[in-house]
Amino acid sequence: MGGKQANGLAGGYLDWMEISYLGPEGTYSEEAALGRAEQLAPERPRLVPVATIPAAVGTVEEGDAEEAVVPIENSLEGVVTHTADLLIHQTRLRIRGEIVLPIHHCLVLQRGLALPDVRVVYSHPQALAQCRRYLARRLPLAEPVASLSTAGAVGDMHGSERPAAAISSLRAARLFGAEVADRDIEDVRSNRTRFVVLAATDAERTGCDKTSVCFDFGEDAAGILHGALGELASRDINMLKIESRPDRRSLGRYFFLIDVEGHREDPAVREALAGIRGRASIFKVLGSYPTGKV
Template identity: 60%
Template sequence: MGDTSDVAAKPEGSERARTRGQARVGYLGPPGTFSQQAAREYAPAAHHVALGDIAGVVAAAETGAVEEAIVPLENSTEGAVTVTTDLLVHRTELKIRREVVVPIHHCLLTEPDVALEDVEVVYSHPQAIAQCRGYLEHHLPGAEAVASLSTVSAVHDMQAAGRASAAISSRRAAEVLGASVRASGIEDIPGNRTRFVVLGREDHQPTERDKTSICFDFSADGPGTLHGVLSELADRRINMHKIESRPAKSSLGQYVFLIDMEGHREDPVVAEALESIRARASSFKILGSYPQASDPAP
């Protein structure tokens, strides 16, 4: 399970538990992932629990095995992490209570005795492979890219491959697992960042700088249907940070729309807009209100 503790969580509010260092925060492991980095930045005094996949991280928070779950939601280069998005839309009732933005710097790792010209396969998480595609095409054009469960799992896969291999992972993973860093900063686009969200049973109380996330769909398509929802925000001068869509999974051509907007669901103007959107939609869900994260330096 990674760097966990046997101390049982107490049934107190997660905000107070985290402050006192008693909360358990689940993340996508194993230790050394960017998810662990996000968990440490969010709650450095908490017990960080490594779990095998994103669905398992969410399930741990649902069952109470951890008080909170931190999961990747979107990357500035590759967009939405669809596994997380679909869990929020279709499966879990957990709420977004915080967000953490982490700069992502990838390294190319090998075993110490492997020559780069001999590398036949490169392991990493699919998002990391996509973020470094240009580097791979230029420097390792003959190598096969193979998906791993995480960037740290990629190092384990590389070490167990039995042939000349490399992994895209972090410098921290190289230190932990004894791999050699052959190149650093191999992401194709400078300023690469991943936005993580913290999930819990309740979202965050209002601050003076909040964001609210919602999702909704329509049972019938028609001209201006989505425009009508957007007008509820525009008419009230509510700034929309993001809009995207995902398949509704009910039938071909049906989509769920997701919006991030400025403000807290308890703000009177935002609350009024949310009720108007709810009235227009066939299904509607508030994913959470939470403080806006500051954007860290690259």
């Protein structure tokens, strides 16, 4: 696994670890992939942007990359519910890690331009929506125009014939040489996007782990979930997140997605998961992995 790259010194080839992510460069997904690379230091993986979440998963399934970093909650880039559905239904990959990224937007300007002269502001529609109050206050005369991503917005700004600004990440501003006029311009400060690292296997026990599982239920949702949570509560296992999702293949059936504290090899967690498995008709451990820090 991993890509190959010529090694000039030895005249041979070295194997490099590759991580694919939902591109292009300069998006918040790339920041998450950089965050993953930091977690893996001193290893220096090569980051490879791909066009879609299924394509990112495909690179790992086919052995072209060792890991894929994809958004799973509250992203600006891509339809994130797809990641959960993919994990439930379509792939054998496991979650090996997570990255929780605070989302801060910058206002960037064409070089030499002053704020009062701006007539158009580019960004992804959701980023424009997240900065609506700021724009009304500081750029009331600028027309909002949609871009495909917050990274693409910087390019759209550079190419604009009208005096233009863009909303992007700090990284995209630096990557594409744009002047940063203002930082943290989002109306609500607590925005975060959670990314997961997908790989052929999940992670070893570290002592500060979490485990994601999914299981299905039909008519008696409250009863089945009540029983399942009893398995956790009776062992003092903390639940971190719960979500129900419709089964895309079968109307009237649902899946629960649950994150709990601990590794699937911790004795209490193992017992609890065995208990839940016995109550559901479909049960899948999506992975155990170290709890991500913000």
